[in-house]
């Protein structure tokens with residue numbers, strides 16, 4: 001598999017709570033790739049939590065930092081990069097995501113509600129009714145997530161390991177016809 005991907009990085013996109021961070025770590029380990037998480041990198045460079053950035057500087061400032069981090073991390077090869085749920089919003093971010101293979105983790109909203117009910121770390125979900133908020137976000141982002149190279153539909157009971165197996169099964173089907181030129185380009189670097 002790693003031979004087939006030839007150093008290409010993998011970006012995980014999708015709604016909050018779909019498991020980009022959780023699944024990404026397992027995927028990176030299986031591929032022997034490095035793992036990055038844009039949310040973690042943002043907190044590290046700013047020395048602030050995401051909630052603090054939203055409260056003090058606002059969402060647009062957060063999106064600026066997110067784009068900057070993505071620009072830097074997209075230069076890495078042999079990496080799995082878990083992104084923030086809103087990374088797809090800025091058109092410019094797609095030019096960075098296209099450095100690698102973009103995989104959309106898609107989980108039914110009802111499952112996200114169960115997972116995020118007690119969460120206090122995601123500012124967009126605080127002080128609002130969770131299910132309608134998630135539905136509104138999904139409605140406005142679905143078209144963007146669907147720009148990914150690969151769409152992974154996840155059932156409620158699938159473990160991160162099962163999801164990784166599903167991803168690894170599907171990658172050869174898209175990478176051979178569509179990403180051959182990317183693979184060659186990265187090999188030359």
Ligand SMILES: Nc1ncnc2c1ncn2[C@@H]1O[C@H](COP(=O)(O)OP(=O)(O)OP(=O)(O)O)[C@@H](O)[C@H]1O
Nearest residue numbers: 015016017018019020021022084085115158159160
């Ligand atoms: N396959 C799974 N089965 C059960 N629970 C899961 C699964 N994947 C993730 N979770 C749980 O769901 C919650 C959210 O997962 P995670 O933080 O990985 O999502 P995320 O997509 O990275 O969200 P964000 O966009 O906010 O960063 C965590 O509590 C995690 O343990």
Ligand SMILES: O=C(O)C1=C[C@@H](O)[C@@H](O)[C@H](O)C1
Nearest residue numbers: 016039050084085086122123
């Ligand atoms: O979906 C979103 O807009 C967000 C998702 C999280 O990963 C964080 O990046 C932040 O809470 C915003």
Ligand SMILES: [Mg+2]
Nearest residue numbers: 020021039082
């Ligand atoms: Mg995450």
